[in-house]
Amino acid sequence: MGILIQHGTVVNADSTIQADVLIEGEKIAAVGPDLPTAGHTLVDATGLLVMPGGIDVHTHLDMPFGGTTSADDYFTGTRAAAIGGTTTVIDFALQSRGHTLAEALKTWDKKAEGKAVIDYSLHMAITDLNPGGGKDFKTLDEMADMVARGITSFKLFMAYPDVLMIDDGLMFRVMQKAAELNGLILVHAENGAAIDVIVSQALEAGHTEPHWHALTRSAEAEAEATHRAIALAQMAGATVYIVHLSNADSLRELEAAQSRGLRAIAETCTQYLVLSREEQMPGKSFDEAKYVFTPPLREKKHQAPLWQALADGSLSVVSTDHCPFRFEDQKALGKNDFTKIPNGGPGIENRLQILWHYGVNAGLITPERFVELAAAAPARIFGMTTKGAIQPGKDADILLWDPAAEYTIEAATQAMNTDYSMFEGWKIKGNVAKVYSRGELVVDRNKFLGEAGRGKFLHRKANAGGLS
Ligand code: URP
Ligand code: ZN
Ligand code: ZN
Ligand code: ZN
Numbered sequence: 001m002g003i004l005i006q007h008g009t010v011v012n013a014d015s016t017i018q019a020d021v022l023i024e025g026e027k028i029a030a031v032g033p034d035l036p037t038a039g040h041t042l043v044d045a046t047g048l049l050v051m052p053g054g055i056d057v058h059t060h061l062d063m064p065f066g067g068t069t070s071a072d073d074y075f076t077g078t079r080a081a082a083i084g085g086t087t088t089v090i091d092f093a094l095q096s097r098g099h100t101l102a103e104a105l106k107t108w109d110k111k112a113e114g115k116a117v118i119d120y121s122l123h124m125a126i127t128d129l130n131p132g133g134g135k136d137f138k139t140l141d142e143m144a145d146m147v148a149r150g151i152t153s154f155k156l157f158m159a160y161p162d163v164l165m166i167d168d169g170l171m172f173r174v175m176q177k178a179a180e181l182n183g184l185i186l187v188h189a190e191n192g193a194a195i196d197v198i199v200s201q202a203l204e205a206g207h208t209e210p211h212w213h214a215l216t217r218s219a220e221a222e223a224e225a226t227h228r229a230i231a232l233a234q235m236a237g238a239t240v241y242i243v244h245l246s247n248a249d250s251l252r253e254l255e256a257a258q259s260r261g262l263r264a265i266a267e268t269c270t271q272y273l274v275l276s277r278e279e280q281m282p283g284k285s286f287d288e289a290k291y292v293f294t295p296p297l298r299e300k301k302h303q304a305p306l307w308q309a310l311a312d313g314s315l316s317v318v319s320t321d322h323c324p325f326r327f328e329d330q331k332a333l334g335k336n337d338f339t340k341i342p343n344g345g346p347g348i349e350n351r352l353q354i355l356w357h358y359g360v361n362a363g364l365i366t367p368e369r370f371v372e373l374a375a376a377a378p379a380r381i382f383g384m385t386t387k388g389a390i391q392p393g394k395d396a397d398i399l400l401w402d403p404a405a406e407y408t409i410e411a412a413t414q415a416m417n418t419d420y421s422m423f424e425g426w427k428i429k430g431n432v433a434k435v436y437s438r439g440e441l442v443v444d445r446n447k448f449l450g451e452a453g454r455g456k457f458l459h460r461k462a463n464a465g466g467l468s
Contacts, residue, residue, distance in 0.1 A: 001024065001039040001040055002022050002023050002024040002029060002039075002040045002041070003022070003023040003040060003041045003043060003396075003436075003439065004020055004021070004022050004023075004035060004037055004040040004041065004042050004043065005020060005021040005022075005023070005043045005045050005050055005398070005400070006020045006035075006037075006042055006043065006044055006045060006046075007020070007044060007045055007046040008020070008021070008045030008046070008048050008049065008050040008400065009048070009049050009050065010031060010049075010050045010051075010390050011049050011050065011051045011367045011368060011370075011371050011390075012051075012052070012368070012371060012376070012389050012390055012391070013368055013369075013371045013372035013375075013376035013377070013388075013389070014368065015368070016367065016368060018033060019031050019032050019033055019050075020032065020033065020034065020035040021050055021390060021398065022035050022040065023396040023398070023436065023439045024439075025396075025439055026395060026396055026438035026439045026440075027392075027393060027394065027395060027396055027438075027439065028390060028391060028392055028393065028394050028395070028396050028398070029392060030392055031390055031391065031392060043400075043434070045400055045433075047402070047404065048400045048401060048402055048403075048433050049367065049400070049401040049402075049403060050390060050398060050399075050400055050401075051367075051370075051371050051375070051390065051398075051399045051401055052087075052371060052375040052376065052379075052387065052388050052389050052390055052394075052397060052398065052399065053085065053086060053087025053088065053118075053375065053387075053397035053398060053399045053435060053436070053437065054081075054084070054085045054086035054087060054088075054351065054352050054374045054375055054399065055086065055087070055088040055089075055090075055374065055375050055378035055379055055382075055384070055387060055388060056081060056086045056088070056089045056090070056319050056320055056322065056348060056351060056378075057089075057090040057267070057317060057319050057378045057381075057382055058090070058092075058243055058244065058267065058269065058319035058320060058321045058322075059077065059081075059089045059090070059091045059092075059319075059320060059321075059322040059323075059348055060091065060092055060321070060322065060323035060344060061073060061074050061077040061078070061089075061091050061111070061322075062074060062077075062111045063092070063094065063323065064094075065323065065342060065343065065344065066325075066333070066340070066341070066342030066343055066344075067333060067340070067342065068325065068330050068333065068342050070323050070324055070325065070342075070344060071324040071325055071326050071330065071346075071416075071417045071418055072322070072324050072346070072348070072416060072417045072418075073111065073115060073417075074091075074111055074112045074115035074116045074120070074455075075115040075116070075117065075452045076415070076416070076417040077089075077322065077324075077348060077416075077417075078115070078116045078117045078118045078120065078455055079117050079415055079448055079450070080348050080349040080414070080415040080416040080417075081118060081322075081348045081349065082117055082118050082435055082437065082442050082443050082448065082450060083349055083415045083432065083435075083443050083446060083448055084348065084349035084350060084351060084352055084353065084432065085352040085399045085401065085432040085435055085443075086118070086348065086351065086352070087118050087119065087387075087397035087398075087399070087435060087436075087437045087442075088118060088119045088120065088121070088378075088379075088384065088387055088397065088458065089118065089120050089121075089348070090120070090121045090122065090123055090153075090378075090382060091108070091112075091120060091121075091122055091123075092122065092123050092124075092125050092155060093105055093107070093108035093122045093123070093124050093125065093151075094108075094125045094127070094164075095124065095125060095126055095127045095128055095131075095139070096127070096128075097127055097128045097131065098128060098131050099128070099131050100131055100138070100139070100142060101124055101126070101139060101142040101143070101145070101146055102142065102145065104124065104125075105122070105124070105146070105149070105151070108122055109457075112455070112457070113453070114452060114453040115452050115453060115455075116452075116453065116454075116455030116456075117437075117442065117448075117450040117451065117452060117453075117454055117455050118397075118437050118442070118450070118455045119387075119395075119397070119437065119438070119455050119456050119457075119458050120455055120456075120457060120458065121150070121151070121382070121384070121457065121458040121460055122151050122457075123151070123153040123154065123155050123186055124143075124146050124151050124153070124154050124155065125154075125155040125156075125157070125164070126139060126143075126154055126155070126156060126166070126174055127157070127164050127166060128166075129166070129170050129173065129174070137173065139174075140173060140174070140177045143174070143177050143178065143181060143183070144181060147181045147182075147183055147462050149459070150457070150458065150459030150460045150461075151460070152181075152182075152183045152184060152382075152383055152460045152461065152462040152463070153183060153184040153185075153186055153241070153382060153460075154174060154178055154183060154184070154185055154186065155186040155187070155188070155243070156171050156174060156185060156186070156187050156188070156229075157187075157188045157192070158171070158187060158188060158189050158190055158191065158192055158225045158228070158229065159188055159189075159190035159191075159192035159195065159225075159294065160188075160192055161192045161193060161196050164188075165192045168228070168232060171187075171229075171232060172232050172235065172236055175232055175233050175235075175236035175238040175240075176236045176237070176238070178236075178238045178239075179236050179237040179238040179239075179464075181462055182462040182463065182464045183238075183462050183464070184239055184240075184241055184381070184382070184462075184463075184464060184465045185233055185238050185239065185240045185241065186240075186241045186242075186243050187225075187229040187233075187240055187241070187242055187243065188243055188244070188294075189222055189225035189226040189228075189229045189242050189243075189245075189250065190217060190221050190222050190225050190294070190295060191221040191222075191224050191225045192225075194221055194224075195216060195217050195221050198216045198217075199216045199339060202215070202216050203337070203339065207338075208336055208337050208338055209283060209286070209288070209338060210281065210286060210288040210289040210291070210292050210334070210338050210341060211277070211281040211282070211283040211288055211338075212338045213292045213294075213296055213338045213339075213341065213343075214277050214281055214292075214296035214297055214298075217294065217295060217296050219246070219247035219248070219249040219250065219298060219302070220249060222245075222246060222247060222249070222250045222295050223247070223249035223250045223252070223253050226242055226245065226250040226253040226254060227253040227257075229242065230242075230253065230254070230257045230262060230264045233262075233263065233264070234257075234262050234263070238263070238464075239263040239264075239265070239464045239465040239467055240263065240264050240265070241264075241265045241266065241267070241381065241465060242254060242264065242265070242266035242267070243266075243267060243319075243321070244267065244268065244269050244272070244294075244295055244319075244321050245266045245267065245268050245272075245306075245315065246268065246269075246272045246295040246296075246297075246298055246302070246306075247272070247295070247298045247302040247306075248301070248302045248305040248306070251266075251305055251306065251309055251314065251315070254266050254309075254314060254315075255309070255314045258314055263464070263465065263467055265316050265317075265381060265465050265467070266314075266315055266316065266317075267315065267316065267317035267318065267319045268306050268309075268310070268315050268317075268318060269318065269319055269320055269321045269347070270318060270320055270347050270350065270351050270354045270355065271291075271293070271297070271320075271321075271345060271347060271422060272295075272297070272298065272302070272303070272306060273303060273306055273307060273310075273318070273354070273355075273358060273359075274303070274354055274358050274423075275291065275297050275422060276297055276298065276299060276300035276302075276303065277296070277297045277298060277299050277300075278299060278300055279300070280297055280422075281296075281297055286335060287327075289327065289331040289332075289334060289338075289341045290327055290331060290345070290420050290422065291345065291422065292331070292334070292338065292341045292342075292343060292345075293321065293323065293343050293344050293345045294343045294344075307359070307364045307365075310359070310364070310365055310369070310373060311364060311365050311369065315373075316373070316377045316381060317373055317377050317378050317381065318351065318355055318373045318374060319351070319378075320347035320348050320350075320351050321344070321345075321347070322344075322345075322346060322347050322348035322416075323343070323344025323345065323346075324344065324345065324346035324348075324416055324417065324418045325342045325344055325346075325418070326417075326418050326419045326420075327418070327419050327420045328419055330342050345422050346414075346416045346418040346420075346421070346422065347422060348416065349414055349415055349416050350409060350421075350422075350423055351374070352374060352399075352401075352432070353407065353409065353428045353430065353431060354423065354428070355370060355373065355374060356370060356401075356403075356428075356430035357428045357429055357430055360430070361429055361430060375387070375388045375389075376388045376389060380466040381465050381466045382460055382466075383460040383461035383462060383463045383466065384458055384460055385461060386458075387458075395438050396436050396438055396439040397436065397437055397438065398434075398435070398436040399432065399434075399435055399436075400432075400433040400434040400435070401430065401431075401432065401433060402430070402431055402432070402433040403429070403430045404429070404430075405429070405430065405431035405432075405433070406427065406428070406429050406431075407427070407428045407429075407431045408425065408426070408427050408428070409421055409423040409424065409425070409426045409428060410424060410425065411424060415448070432445070432446070433445060437450065437454070437455075438456075440454070442454075
């Protein structure tokens with residue numbers, strides 16, 4: 001009949017208890033001590049933690065960007081996610097300028113179809129308000145259609161002028177519309193216009209190496225845009241979620257807004273917590289292109305405040321911004337010009353390992369907080385009511401986590417479709433034992449058992465970021 005996970009320690013965002021978990025079909029049917037065993041397949045979880053599967057709300061699978069396409073498609077990307085303990089991703093559909101949101105959605109539906117191995121949803125990135133030309137802002141009307149189709153979050157870029165960036169006025173219009181629809185605004189916060197000037201000046205001065213990517217995009221440029229995004233959202237009555245917040249200056253803007261009661265939420269990403277400009281980007285070789293992503297790596301001094309904010313609650317989520325490119329033939333596009341290095345790094349597989357090892361093992365966050373940051377908060381903020389907790393009635397997206405397992409991260413053995421790892425050779429304690437996706441065992445100790453196309457599109461609720 002069902003699958004009974006016995007003798008484990010069930011960790012939710014608000015509690016840790018010794019309990020069995022019964023899966024029936026795709027759902028969690030019961031959670032409690034010593035559940036009856038008759039007729040069920042028994043799974044012994046002695047010594048393991050039973051947690052909700054991870055939710056990574058920031059990924060870029062099969063995305064055209066920087067003159068190439070991210071190296072993981074919906075199959076390899078979601079498979080790597082599952083192997084790393086993640087059972088849901090929210091990827092970005094990108095509106096092409098001159099085209100509608102409906103067209104973008106169609107394009108991304110096709111990318112996912114027959115490929116996703118775990119459940120997925122989409123944010124819609126808006127880059128053009130009147131794609132047909134003229135002044136009618138057709139895109140604003142389309143936002144309502146998106147919400148009706150379960151796409152309730154809209155991404156805006158304050159960076160990448162001429163490609164993805166939209167100006168403050170257009171951004172403000174989208175925010176007003178999102179407020180009306182009870183949606184959520186996601187912002188890539190960097191002052192793109194100022195950064196473009198600094199980048200041109202660096203190139204004119206003959207600076208072409210990868211670390212100039214980091215040197216030309218300061219924490220100040222991110223903090224300024226963070227402040228502006230929050231202020232505009234406040235004016236529009238919208239809730240804003242700052243993506244990939246990378247540094248202490250931006251964090252101060254966020255915390256100042258939160259202390260005033262403004263509707264501002266933010267995530268950081270794994271890489272900003274454990275990698276630094278000093279260590280990964282000393283300016284010595286083209287190898288450093290492996291760490292060219294945006295926002296760039298910051299100085300090491302920014303890491304402690306980010307961890308503190310994860311523990312305190314001013315940062316709500318840890319995602320990956322997984323946007324993988326191979327070193328050999330993709331990062332290499334920028335061999336003679338750092339602006340031509342495709343921006344992004346591979347991380348979807350390692351998020352929980354890094355957050356556990358450097359967060360929980362280091363005593364910086366509790367296991368409950370780990371669950372909150374990796375699964376419960378993402379589910380709540382993004383309106384995925386069937387996910388994010390080990391509770392009767394929820395989807396049986398279940399992660400059996402072995403806190404004693406030791407593991408070495410290596411590109412040679414990873415599932416992500418890149419020829420390098422950002423964490424090559426790192427020794428991690430704490431790793432995936434088993435992963436269930438809607439009741440189906442899809443991963444057993446590094447072994448992938450799922451099937452392409454079994455993942456379903458998740459229809460999300462518009463809930464303005466789940467804030468009261
Ligand atoms: O470098 C990055 N992060 N690439 C993906 C696009 C973005 O800005 O999130
Ligand atoms: Zn971004
Ligand atoms: Zn300020
Ligand atoms: Zn991104």
